[in-house]
Amino acid sequence: MSDGSVLDHHSPYETPLHRDESAIAGMWLFLASEALLFGGLFLVCLVYSQTRAAGWAAGVRHTDLTIGAVNTLVLITSSAVYTMAVAAGQRGDNRGVVRFGLGAAVLGMAFLALKGVEWGQEFRESLFPGPHFALHGPDSGGAALFYSFYFLATFLHGMHMVVGIGLILWVCRKARHGAFGPAWSTPVDVVGLYWSFVDLVWMLLFPLLYLIGRR
Amino acid sequence: MGRIAICWGMLVLLLAAELAATWAGYGIAVCVAAVLMVLVIVLGFMQILRGPKLAVIFALGGLFWLTILLALGSLDSFTRTTVPVPGPALPDRAAGLQEGG
Numbered sequence: 101m102s103d104g105s106v107l108d109h110h111s112p113y114e115t116p117l118h119r120d121e122s123a124i125a126g127m128w129l130f131l132a133s134e135a136l137l138f139g140g141l142f143l144v145c146l147v148y149s150q151t152r153a154a155g156w157a158a159g160v161r162h163t164d165l166t167i168g169a170v171n172t173l174v175l176i177t178s179s180a181v182y183t184m185a186v187a188a189g190q191r192g193d194n195r196g197v198v199r200f201g202l203g204a205a206v207l208g209m210a211f212l213a214l215k216g217v218e219w220g221q222e223f224r225e226s227l228f229p230g231p232h233f234a235l236h237g238p239d240s241g242g243a244a245l246f247y248s249f250y251f252l253a254t255f256l257h258g259m260h261m262v263v264g265i266g267l268i269l270w271v272c273r274k275a276r277h278g279a280f281g282p283a284w285s286t287p288v289d290v291v292g293l294y295w296s297f298v299d300l301v302w303m304l305l306f307p308l309l310y311l312i313g314r315r
Numbered sequence: 316m317g318r319i320a321i322c323w324g325m326l327v328l329l330l331a332a333e334l335a336a337t338w339a340g341y342g343i344a345v346c347v348a349a350v351l352m353v354l355v356i357v358l359g360f361m362q363i364l365r366g367p368k369l370a371v372i373f374a375l376g377g378l379f380w381l382t383i384l385l386a387l388g389s390l391d392s393f394t395r396t397t398v399p400v401p402g403p404a405l406p407d408r409a410a411g412l413q414e415g416g
Contacts, residue, residue, distance in 0.1 A: 132373050135378070139380075180319050180360070
């Protein structure tokens with residue numbers, strides 16, 4: 101990643117290693133704050149899936165498990181492919197960074213496209229909470245709560261995906277100009293942490309939105 | 316490359332286990348598989364143990380505050396009990412309003 105040589109005395113870092121480790125630690129600090137952002141959503145799910153269990157489960161049963169499972173597989177693969185870009189960056193293989201980075205970005209876009217198809221189906225079926233909400237009966241309140249959670253959580257996750265794809269494309273652009281070498285590939289590593297975190301959040305959202313309460 | 320392929324394979328197997336557990340109706344098994352998937356990502360893809368010590372401290376700090384958030388936030392709804400009020404049932408408020416006016 102970097103050597104231990106001394107940097108310019110005007111730099112706030114003692115060595116290149118210190119600079120790179122600060123960047124990595126800074127991203128982990130940001131991800132810790134992101135965990136608390138999504139933690140609020142998970143808390144909503146934890147509480148209402150217990151207090152409004154029947155309606156919540158009715159909502160879970162209406163989600164499209166096939167699209168959810170395929171999207172999970174796509175995101176797992178995207179994260180693995182980008183981790184290959186991180187390994188290529190550490191070897192100084194800029195062409196590898198571009199190749200694997202673009203692969204991960206395309207898979208990320210496929211995830212968003214499938215999510216768009218799913219949202220389209222749900223809007224057509226009037227599953228967006230409101231006066232025309234499709235589910236009726238004594239559990240409709242709980243189901244509407246579930247779909248409020250569903251749309252907010254998937255929107256927030258989707259926004260993180262869009263940012264992640266933008267960051268990957270930025271890394272690919274830098275790599276195309278030969279920016280990375282065995283001594284410095286920190287941006288590739290830092291973006292990899294963010295992309296894996298987005299994957300990690302989906303690994304928790306998928307069971308909450310599609311699996312728990314389905315049977 | 317081998318490490319990444321192994322992690323990917325583990326994640327795919329855990330996804331299959333989640334789907335099987337859902338089909339069998341084992342909600343707890345789904346939760347366990349989800350937590351294992353998170354661990355595979357954090358240890359295999361994000362390689363937290365190879366990162367600087369400060370990163371580990373930040374990650375553990377985030378986990379600690381997340382636990383506080385979820386535990387304190389859900390405490391009321393998981394511990395509140397509904398106790399029935401003894402004595403005769405209360406009069407129907409809607410019926411009373413109709414009679415009154």
